[in-house]
Amino acid sequence: MAKEKGVIHVVGTGTIGEPLIGLLCSFKDQAGFSEVTFHKRSPLPRDVPKIKALVARGAKLSVDEDKINDFETLGLKPVMLHEEALAKADVVVDCTPSGVGISNKHEFYEKYLATTKGFIAQGSEFGFGKMYARGINDDALEVGNDRFVQVVSCNTHNLCALINTVALTDGDDNLEEARFLCIRRANDISQTKGFVPSPDVGKHGDPVFGTHHARDAYHLFRTKGLDLNLWSSALKLNTQYMHCIYFTLNLKRAVTKDEVIARFRADDRISLTQKQSACEVFSFGRDHGYFGRILNQTVIVVPSLEVRKGHEVVGFCFTPQDGNSLLSSFSAVTWFLDPTNYVERTQCLKTYFFSEV
Incomplete structure (x- = not known):
């Protein structure tokens, strides 16, 4: 029997897996998917409502044989x-x-290269495959060669969007240096573990880049042949709302604040806001986003923007956690299925892009 075309299989039903399964099911017809399946490893009573809801959306449950x-x-x-x-x-x-994605690659996925167009993993799986963020390095994806793709983390999406829009719009050599402070939420509102009672400062585990955020952004831009000077630090706050990033981009060519804002406005994957509180932006996403998520790469806090001495762009922005990763995961799926027309297929998600929040 011939294999049905456009079958998408999602492994895991966590903070990214669950909404991604829903997204794939909701836009199955518009994007040209024939079927969405998913794997659940552990049979936990508390997960029954979630699994039933995903099945009701049209997804098909797969499990390990010893768990049937x-x-x-x-x-x-x-x-x-x-x-x-x-x-x-x-x-x-x-x-x-x-860490599980890397293990799954070697234990399972490499065995199915003959029958599967491609495999996608999320931001934690450094080394899984070519790094990818929608709208940043699409031109680096190579049909037939890139069978494994890693969608970068939500904060790395944000860093890359800032660099791409503020600096590289004016030339690949325009960025002298970029520094980022990733002010992270403690955990997701769906999680009961990992919360911190007070600000928790992270280590600079990488002597070249600081934290994995700048490291991953560097390697993503390396797929475009760029060698950027990046540094990031991170800390966690005792909140479950949104990540926030303080950024400093030093540019070779002079720019004005109005020009920076215009560059942000010209990118439909970037949202701007006059709101300065994470709870207000989070609330907007809850009310108007998909599964409560804004799919833009970043939300720029306009009142925080400033340009010092014509070359140093500073400001704050919020990270639409998981939302930007969902967009890139959806985009990578459509690219594997139809590299020529995947951009058009992805446009079905435009309802959940907001020029302003």
């Missing part, structure tokens, strides 16, 4: 085994916890 009875005991009916879903899939998206 456990899932059925919970009132869930797996449609297929995980191995069957992998063999059937045209594109596989790994949304498992940190």
Whole structure:
């Protein structure tokens, strides 16, 4: 029997996997997907409502063979085994916890290269494949060569969008140096672990880049042949709302604040806001976003923007956590299926892009 075209398989149902499955199901017809399947490893009673909701959206549940009875005991009916879903899939998206994606690549995915167009992992899986962020390095993706793609983290998306729009709009050699302070939320509102009671300062684990955010942004721009001078620091605050980034970009060519704002406005993947509180921006996403998420790469806080001495651009922005990663994951899926027309296929998500918040 011929393999059905456009089958997408998502591994994991966490903070990215769950909304991604919903997104793929909601826009299945517009984007040209024939079927969405997903894998759930652990049969936990507390996850039953989530799994039922995803199945109601049209996704098909796959599990490991030794867990079938456990899932059925919970009132869930797996449609297929995980191995069957992998063999059937045209594109596989790994949304498992940190480190699991790399392990899955070697244990499972490499066995299905003959039948699968491509495999996608999330930001924590450094080394999984070519780094990717929608609208930043699309031209670096090579049909037939890039079978494994890593969608960078939500904060790395933000860094890359800032660099690309503020600095590289005026030439690939325009950025002298960029420094970022990633002020991270403690954990997602869906998570009960990992919260911090007070500001928690992170280590500079990389002597060249500081934290993984600048390191990953550097390697993403290396796919475009650029060698950028980047540094990042990070800390966690005792909030569950949004990440926030303080940025300093030193440019070779002079620019005005009005020109910087105009560059932001010209990019439809960037949102601007007059709001200065994360709770207000988060609330807007909850009310108007998809699964409560804004799909833009970043939300620029306009009142915080300033240009010092004509060359130093400073300001704050909020990171639409997971939203920008969802966009790039969706885009990578459509690229594997249809490299020629994937941009048009992705336009079905434009409803959840906001020029202003």
